[in-house]
Amino acid sequence: MIALVARDLRLAIRAGGGFGLGLGFFLIFVTLTALGVGPTEAVLAPLAPGALWLGALLACLLSLDRIFALDREDGSLDALLTAPLPPEAVAVSKALAHWITTGLPLTVAAPVLAPLLFLPPSALPWLIAALAVGTPALSAIGTFGAALTVGLRRGSLLLSLIVLPMYVPTLVFGADCVRRAAQGLDPTLPLVLTAALTLGAIALLPFATAAALRVNLR
């Protein structure tokens, strides 16, 4: 499993664009949000929690179809699935590698981008916490969606149609946590719920992902 994660990370770094692409998208999204709705603090500050979460979510979505597609093209996915490693472990490793290449950098970059949208500084720790706790769920759900659509030639649009509705709870709780923090309310409840979603997703979804991979192996 560790070898698989390390391999995916190496591929992401050496093939280029692994870390940078999602971050660049996040920056562009934040910039475009400010340009689109108007650059005043009165408009942007209430939008900031939701916009930052949306940006993270879309940046995450952008890199989903590469999780399995490249491996399938060169046949290494078949090799992985016939290896002694159970497909569930492959699913976990893939989700973990995806999180390290997208979710983690997004979490680290969010506090830098948050002032661009005038997010109150008091909400910054909560933004980091919510993203750190919530993005693993995005990766786990996304890996499941990628496994469902891996055999399709034009899968990426379908992938977003399937994955985005499943992102709803994470988005609601995660953005609500930051919003409450920005308004000076107690944000622990949504944060705990986000964590619960993530734990549930990590615990259960690899089995569904593995089932989908097995179907695609046939």
Added chain:
Amino acid sequence: MSLWEYANPRRFMALTAKVQPWCWAVAVLLCAVGLGWGVLATPEDFRMGHSVKIIYVHVPTAFIAINAWFMMLVTSLIWLIRRHHVSALAARAAAPVGLVMTAIALATGAIWGKPMWGTYWAWDPRLTSFLILFLFYLGYVALWQAIENPDAAADLTSILCLVGSVFAVISRYAAQFWNQGLHQGASLSLDAEENISDVFWIPLVITLAGFVFLFVALVLMRTRTEIRRRRLHAITLRERTA
């Protein structure tokens, strides 16, 4: 004699060929009686006026929209566990029906919301969860259409249906988490203290039953079409290879 005998496509076709016309007849009869009674013969509500009559379309479609997904969940489970093709095809057949019912429920709700709440749309928990249900239907139908191998498609959509059900339920509670909305609570439950008045209730229940039969008839018809399409495909394959 057990229910599983009808998992045999031939038995299923023979049975449904007999049942289907009756389903249609009952559906048309009940819908005609219920809708006719509801629209023409009930008094106007003292607050809502004429617009209350849209309830005879709104509530049954919403009811079917949710229960169609539930039926797909059950048939998907049967397919995953017992590998009966008819079950997978029934799930496939039900999805577009559920999709359309969800769309009708949303549309009639919007039309009803304008005079009552002064807005077509509000981010109310019930409305939001219905919109999310609509998106899940879309993804499910799109996945069925995208995969060419029928068995792989049945497997993958079944998995999606199971996982999607969990997320649909969580989304429903997540939407509730924001606020209490404009939409009233359940007004048809059997155990509720306050239900809507009998004058509206009886035609509504008749229409509801009519829509259930309509749903069954539509799903049977679509399942039969899918089975025939599968047979046709098998025949053409055999002739090409022979």
